[in-house]
Amino acid sequence: MNSNVQIATDHDGKSIWKFLISEMKPKGKFFTPFNIISIPIMLLGLGLIVIRFWKGLGSITNLSQDIPWGLWIGFDVVTGVAFAGGAYVLTFMVYILNMRKYHSIVRVTVLNGFLAYVFYAGALLLDLGRPWNVINPIIGNSFGTSSVLFLVAWHFLLYMIAELIEFSPAVAEWLGARRAQKILSGMTIAAVIFGITLSTLHQSGLGALYLMVKDKIHPLWYSEFIPIMFFVSSIFAGLSMVIFEGSISHKVFFKQISEKNHKAQKGIILGLSKICAGAMFAYFFLQLLVFIHGQNWTLINSPMGYWWLLEMVGFVLLPMILFFVSYRTNNLTMIKVAAVVTMLGVILNRLNVTVIGFKWDMAIRYVPSWMELVVTLAVIFTEIWIFRWVINRMPVLRDSPSWVNTNK
Amino acid sequence: MGLNRRNFFKLLGVTGMTLAVGKDAKAASDSGNNDVEFYGIMHDAARCKGCRGCEYDCADAHGLPEPLPSKDIPAVRTTNETSNTVVNTYQTSKGEVFIKRQCMHCNEPACAAACLTQAMHKTKMGPVTWDGNKCMGCRYCMVSCPFDSPKFEYHSANPKIQKCDMCYERLRTGEPPACAFNCPNEALLYGKRRDLIAEAHKRIVENPGLYVDHVYGEREAGGTGWLYLSPVPFEELGMKTTLLKSSYPALTKGFLYSVPSIFVLVPAFLLGLHQSTKNNHLKEETEDE
Numbered sequence: 001m002n003s004n005v006q007i008a009t010d011h012d013g014k015s016i017w018k019f020l021i022s023e024m025k026p027k028g029k030f031f032t033p034f035n036i037i038s039i040p041i042m043l044l045g046l047g048l049i050v051i052r053f054w055k056g057l058g059s060i061t062n063l064s065q066d067i068p069w070g071l072w073i074g075f076d077v078v079t080g081v082a083f084a085g086g087a088y089v090l091t092f093m094v095y096i097l098n099m100r101k102y103h104s105i106v107r108v109t110v111l112n113g114f115l116a117y118v119f120y121a122g123a124l125l126l127d128l129g130r131p132w133n134v135i136n137p138i139i140g141n142s143f144g145t146s147s148v149l150f151l152v153a154w155h156f157l158l159y160m161i162a163e164l165i166e167f168s169p170a171v172a173e174w175l176g177a178r179r180a181q182k183i184l185s186g187m188t189i190a191a192v193i194f195g196i197t198l199s200t201l202h203q204s205g206l207g208a209l210y211l212m213v214k215d216k217i218h219p220l221w222y223s224e225f226i227p228i229m230f231f232v233s234s235i236f237a238g239l240s241m242v243i244f245e246g247s248i249s250h251k252v253f254f255k256q257i258s259e260k261n262h263k264a265q266k267g268i269i270l271g272l273s274k275i276c277a278g279a280m281f282a283y284f285f286l287q288l289l290v291f292i293h294g295q296n297w298t299l300i301n302s303p304m305g306y307w308w309l310l311e312m313v314g315f316v317l318l319p320m321i322l323f324f325v326s327y328r329t330n331n332l333t334m335i336k337v338a339a340v341v342t343m344l345g346v347i348l349n350r351l352n353v354t355v356i357g358f359k360w361d362m363a364i365r366y367v368p369s370w371m372e373l374v375v376t377l378a379v380i381f382t383e384i385w386i387f388r389w390v391i392n393r394m395p396v397l398r399d400s401p402s403w404v405n406t407n408k
Numbered sequence: 409m410g411l412n413r414r415n416f417f418k419l420l421g422v423t424g425m426t427l428a429v430g431k432d433a434k435a436a437s438d439s440g441n442n443d444v445e446f447y448g449i450m451h452d453a454a455r456c457k458g459c460r461g462c463e464y465d466c467a468d469a470h471g472l473p474e475p476l477p478s479k480d481i482p483a484v485r486t487t488n489e490t491s492n493t494v495v496n497t498y499q500t501s502k503g504e505v506f507i508k509r510q511c512m513h514c515n516e517p518a519c520a521a522a523c524l525t526q527a528m529h530k531t532k533m534g535p536v537t538w539d540g541n542k543c544m545g546c547r548y549c550m551v552s553c554p555f556d557s558p559k560f561e562y563h564s565a566n567p568k569i570q571k572c573d574m575c576y577e578r579l580r581t582g583e584p585p586a587c588a589f590n591c592p593n594e595a596l597l598y599g600k601r602r603d604l605i606a607e608a609h610k611r612i613v614e615n616p617g618l619y620v621d622h623v624y625g626e627r628e629a630g631g632t633g634w635l636y637l638s639p640v641p642f643e644e645l646g647m648k649t650t651l652l653k654s655s656y657p658a659l660t661k662g663f664l665y666s667v668p669s670i671f672v673l674v675p676a677f678l679l680g681l682h683q684s685t686k687n688n689h690l691k692e693e694t695e696d697e
Contacts, residue, residue: 058562065488065559068547096678098685129545129560129567136525142542143526148660149548150524151667189682197674201667208663212518212552212656215648227663 016175027392038381045378048371049126057129060371066359069127071368074354076123076376078206079347080116082230085238087113087163088199089275095192102268104261107170107396108249109242111387114163119383121156126375148208155202162195173401174394181404204231210353218357220299220308223290226353232286235279237346239272240339247336253391256398270327273335276342277323284316304360311352315345446515446534447579448601448625448633449588450608451508453645454618456595458506460495462587466510467491469575469586484646487511489559492572493587500640507645508587508596510572511536511557512625513633514655519549519558521657528558528569534601534633535574543569554629554651574633604635611637630655 052060063070090109093099125131136142137150138157144150165187172181207230214222223229250257250265299305322338325331355366391397463475473490475481483497486509493510517536519528527543530536538558545567549558561567575585583589588598597604608623624636628651636642643649 054565056561056563056565056567061562063562065486065550066556068550068560092678096682096685098682127546129547130540130543131545133525133542133544136542136544144524146521146657146664147524147548148663149522149546151664153524193675193678193682196678197671200674201670204663208660209548209551211659211663212522214656214659215554215651216551224659224662 019175023393034384038385041374042378042381042385045375045381048375048378052126052375057127060369060375062366062369062372064364064366066362066364067355067366069354069358070366071355071372071376072123072127074351075347076379077120077127078354079350080120080123081203081206082234082237082346082350083241083343084113084116084120085199085203085234086242087166087238088196088203089235089238090242091166091192092196095189096196101264101271104264105242105246105268107167108246108391110163110166111170111390111396112241112245113238114160114167115383115387117156117160117163119379121160123376123379148205148211152202152205152209155198155205159195159198159202162191162198165191166195170394170396170400173404176401178403199234200231203234204228206230207353213358216359217353218299218304218308218360219294220291220296220304221353221357223294225286225290229283229286229290232279232283233346233349236276236283236342239276239279240342240346243269243272243276243335243339244343249391249397253397256391258399261397261399266332269332269335270330273323273327273338276338277320277327280316280320280323280342284312284320287312287316304357307352307356311345311348315341315348319345446601446633447574447599448513448534448604448635449574449585450597450599450604450635450637452595452597452611453505453507453636453638454615455593456495456506456508457593458495458497458504459592461590461592462508462596463491463493463495465586465590466493466572469578470573472570487557487559487571489561489568489570492570496646498640498645500644502639505638505640505645507636507638507647510634511574512555512629513572513574514629515631515633516629516655516657518552518554518629518656521660522548522552524548531576533576533579535576535579536571536633537573537576538569538571540568545569552656554656555648601631601633601635608635608637627653630658 048060057063061070061072087110090102090106094102094106125134128134137144137153165184168184169181169188172178172184204227207226207228210217210222210226211224246265246269250262300309319338319341322334322341326334326338395401460475460478466472467474470492472492475491485494485496487494493508495506495508498505498507513530513534513536515530517528517530520526520530520536522528523543524546525542525544527539527541528536528549529539545560547558547560549569550556550560557571559570561570575583575587578585584598588596597607599607605623605626608626612619612621612623619637619639620641622638622642624638624642624647625632625634628648630652636647638645641649
């Protein structure tokens with residue numbers, strides 16, 4: 001049994017605050033390369049955020065009257081949420097299809113998804129001009145029900161709750177709360193069904209945000225099928241993130257992972273690469289259909305046309321083939337390469353819709369300022385810090401304490 | 409039993425969603441209804457002398473900084489957070505033509521459909537107004553607007569969205585908008601949108617050769633509150649002529665209408681899948697042993 005859980009259960013609630021305070025302290029070496037790089041960036045980011053709220057958005061961003069949404073929406077929110085899609089795909093496989101093989105990576109993926117949503121919703125607050133009114137669509141004094149953004153906002157909120165419920169048994173196990181663990185575990189399946197439904201709608205909803213922007217997005221990226229494109233691509237975006245994050249976690253948190261789960265990892269990655277290849281084939285086929293149906297041949301012979309071809313061939317077709325071949329040849333390294341290429345492709349696609357293809361014909365281009373980049377990096381680093389803090393304390397990668405099995 | 413209760417709650421949720429979205433569907437069709445009489449303004453570019461008096465009246469009426477004199481400004485500008493309207497000068501095939509630009513006050517505004525707090529709102533009289541107590545500053549209205557009308561104060565800690573509000577406060581007290589009231593050349597005409605369209609077509613018919621046969625705003629973006637007459641094709645005046653002739657919010661209707669059905673079908677489908685695969689792992693485990 002884990003020693004921390006032992007302490008908490010032995011003192012049975014009385015010393016829970018002491019336990020929590022002791023858990024706040026960092027574990028392990030402090031001066032690691034990651035800390036040395038991330039701390040100055042996080043501090044700088046914090047300073048920039050103060051300036052942003054003091055002097056307005058224009059003080060640190062390159063946003064303008066023509067380009068109202070930049071890196072913080074296009075990358076942090078739209079791309080980040082696509083990468084967080086792994087959580088709903090994996091919970092679907094494990095809890096709905098009962099594919100037990102993938103059970104050992106569900107918790108870490110859900111944690112990743114949950115933190116991603118918390119931090120990207122957080123990044124959204126930075127981008128809001130009047131963030132104190134953010135509760136308006138929630139408390140109901142002004143429901144903009146005809147707005148896609150209203151739908152997306154509600155779904156973000158509800159999905160965060162669903163993911164928190166899905167993850168909560170791990171928190172209960174960490175605190176040694178046996179009764180709570182039992183109750184919360186019982187809620188998992190309901191949260192999963194609710195969560196997948198929400199994900200279907202808001203992953204596509206992020207694309208649907210751009211349906212009204214017909215005149216401003218390059219026609220190669222605009223079609224009435226944007227919502228479906230966003231949904232299908234979130235499947236392989238999320239799974240590539242799971243493969244990428246999993247291979248890093250397995251190195252960094254090596255000690256926490258049991259022998260059995262280490263052995264299972266290979267089979268998991270191979271299985272995921274097969275699913276990625278399938279989803280990417282569907283996505284590529286859809287893109288092709290839209291391309292032919294939209295009679296977009298005439299657009300290809302232009303700089304934006306080549307850019308679109310690069311995205312489709314270099315970052316969809318190529319990694320799809322890589323996934324497929326490496327699945328057939330059991331090549332784990334190639335799968336990881338394919339996952340990275342896929343992720344770059346998803347970033348490229350989301351930025352093409354939201355930033356690069358947005359008013360593509362305008363003379364003056366939007367390029368994010370270095371300060372926008374620093375704030376984005378600071379958000380990502382903070383998320384990794386919290387992720388590491390949780391992994392080192394709660395049974396996410398490591399096995400649950402032994403009392404869990406008798407707790408049914 | 410547990411399943412029944414769960415289904416009951418699901419049904420309850422679905423009913424709620426359908427009610428919420430259903431209500432919206434009704435509201436959306438209201439705005440296209442002919443019973444509603446929108447007011448609007450017609451700008452006749454053949455009459456406009458480019459005095460820019462309307463710019464000064466507008467700034468005065470909205471407490472915005474006074475516009476710069478004509479010698480200090482370029483011929484073509486866009487509105488911004490400190491000016492709700494601009495009068496642009498174009499050298500055209502028929503000589504110098506002046507055209508006034510501002511928010512078009514669409515019949516079915518993309519900005520109002522985009523707004524998740526209803527801060528952007530199409531009033532019954534016709535003006536599209538902005539409510540600072542509701543707005544969260546997400547700027548989705550700016551992304552959605554086909555005319556790029558809403559402008560945002562990027563250099564303020566308490567930023568506002570600025571755009572023409574057709575002097576809604578004046579309208580409510582029965583006064584016409586400041587620009588139309590003061591125009592010395594009668595280039596701006598305020599009235600019921602229906603009457604303005606009739607007047608526009610009358611002017612086109614009665615003055616052969618003076619106008620191009622196109623009332624800009626009659627059908628653009630599904631119809632707008634501002635209507636334009638011009639002696640030259642509107643492309644020459646920097647007006648967008650490739651816009652949809654139908655309303656922009658209609659583009660998202662299909663997606664929004666699919667939401668209730670997804671909320672019914674997907675959970676039921678998932679629950680069914682879950683039930684049918686429930687015992688799969690037992691099989692696998694016995695195979696393992």
